[in-house]
Amino acid sequence: MSESAASQNVEEVLRLEQVRKAFNLGTPLETEVLHGIDLRLCRGELTALIGPSGSGKSTLLNLIGLLDAPSSGELYLLGQATRNSDDETRTRLRNQAIGFVFQFHHLISAFSVLENVLMPLMIRHGRPSSADIDLARSLLNEVGLDAFADKKPTQISGGQQQRVAIARALITRPPLLLADEPTGNLDTRTAQSVFELFHRINVQFGCAVLVVTHDPRLAADCARTIQLVDGRIVSDHSRTETR
Structure with missing residues (x-):
């Protein structure tokens, strides 16, 4: 558990208790990738997850994102146990509670910037309401792209596309x-700009933010850094002051 999380009266968003993940269960090729992970994230925490290639970061992120289930242990999201949940329950909880930002933004080129931000709500409800559109425009303003709402993703830069993806991830208020x-496909200056946006979002929206990164400079700029090596958390360090 993070010292900062333990010392503050803040809402727990995520908790993992002795989570293990193995593949090819029951076969001679059975391989355990994660070995008894204990982890807690609370609202307002900006946390970097680091580790060498093959350390299990992607596997862990897939579990946290409810895209896969642990082999054993338990993962609680908003206090709800998830390991034995059915697909419908997991999908609903994932859509309500989690926003995703990837290295490649996965914007839809046929739609405008505004429509891309609205996409999670359009999938959920169909035609967006005027309140949905106002919220999307507000988020574009927050990421500095309100003037680009009607442009297509191909008409803006890579850094701007990633900002659109961040606004899209926030549209459901996860x-x-x-x-x-999220900055792996960006140049150093643009990466720093995007990371500054994560800081601002973390403060303004109060959500828990978990960033997987290979960039030690960006990790050092987070209030908390978790290091994963060979499927085990080897360090979990919090800083009182990071900026």
Whole structure:
């Protein structure tokens, strides 16, 4: 558990208790990738997850994002146990509680920037309401792209596209934001700009943010850094002051 999380009266968003993940269960090729992970994330925490390639970061992120289930142990999201949940329950909880930002933004080129931000709500409800559109425009303003709402993703830069993806991830007001190498496809200056945005979002929206990154400079700029090596958390360090 993070010292900062333990010392503050803040809402727990995520908790993992002795989570293990193995593949090819019951066969001669059975391999355990994660070995008894204990982890807690609370609202307002900006946390970096680091580790060498093959350490299990992607596997762990898939479990946290409810895209896969642990082999044993338990994962609680907003206090709800998830390991034995059916697909419908997991999908509903994932859509309500988690926003995703990936290295490759996965914007839809046929739609405008505004429509891309609205996409999670359009999938959920169909035609967006005027309140939905106002919220999307507000989020574009927050990420500095309100003037680009009617442009197509191909008409803006890579850094701007990633900002659109961040606004899209926030449209459902998720208590947990997961970012998988969100700056890995950007130049250093643009990466720093995007990471500054994560800081601002973390403060303004109060969500828990977990960022997987290979960039030690960006990790050092987070209030908390978790290091994963060979499927085990080897360090979980919090800093009182990071900026």
